[in-house]
Amino acid sequence: MSNQYVPPKVWVNETKGDNQWANINSPESGARFEKELPVGKHALQLYSLATPNGQKVTILLEELLALGIKEAEYDAYLINIGESDQFSSGFVAVNPNSKIPALVDKSGDEDVNVFESASILVHLAEKFGQFLPKGGAARTQTFNWLFWAQGSAPFLGGGFGHFYAYADEKQEYPINRFAMEIKRQLDVLDNQLAQNTFISGEEYTIADMAIWPWYGNLVLGRSYDAAEFLQVETYTNVVRWAKQIGLRKGVQRGRIVNRTFGEKWEQVPERHSAEDIDSVLKLIVHN
DSSP states (O other), X not given: OTTOOOXXXXXXXXXXXXXXXXXXXXXXXXXXXXXXXXXXXXXXXXXXXXXHHHHHHHHHHHHHHHTTOGGGOEEEEEOOGGGTGGGBHHHHHHOTTOOSOEEEXXXXXXXXXXXXXXXXHHHHHHHHTOSSOSSHHHHHHHHHHHHHHHHHHHIIIIIIIIIIIISSSXXXXXXXXXXXXXXXXXXXXXXXXXXXXXXXXXXXXXXXHHHIIIIIHHHTTOSTTOHHHHTGGGOHHHHHHHHHHHTSHHHHHHTTBTOOSSOGGGOXXXXXXXXXXXXXXXXXXXX
């Protein structure tokens, strides 16, 4: 190959071009500018964006509210990663890894910073005693699949999604490599869901909430414009599950929080009360 890349002996950051996401990245961590985070009236302060990782948390919060748990009320502030909001001093103080979502729980004597989406799911599920079995095999199975999602989804987003949809040019080797892995993952889920109503058994849990935003959206044709390429319709059990989860009120509400793209009826840049979502969902009737 005449244009084969030859790595230098020592890597140097020489990001060039117009790729927005490549130009945001840096090998150095920490705050890049001073800016405090806004704080609302509720005990739970969420700083996020409606990516799959962000959707996990807002889906759980809306599911908790649907159960009538008023203590799960929250303020959700938009972190626009395309504008580098995640590198503000305020955000880095909550999550030194500069990734969304990040949560500040102000309900106790001390503020608790919670980051990494799975950690937030566990924190909230244990705090309110919902969507996580109390013990035994069911609890272990839920954790198995929750952490399966944490280990698997980067191959879908940072791997397949990046090279198929976002890279400056499409390259055969990485697309084929990650397409094979994503199809294998979908087959893992399909086999599991052939035997179970939900991911970890017959109970809807945070494992479903962690996996649906990535793989549910994928098989429903909402991610990377890759449904035909990956033949997602062949994973019939995953499609059945994805549609079933997608009908839940908490999912329909949670997936549009901190969203600034798509149709008008699915954009709720900030959420401070139920009305913020209600007013947007009313637009569906008029379309």
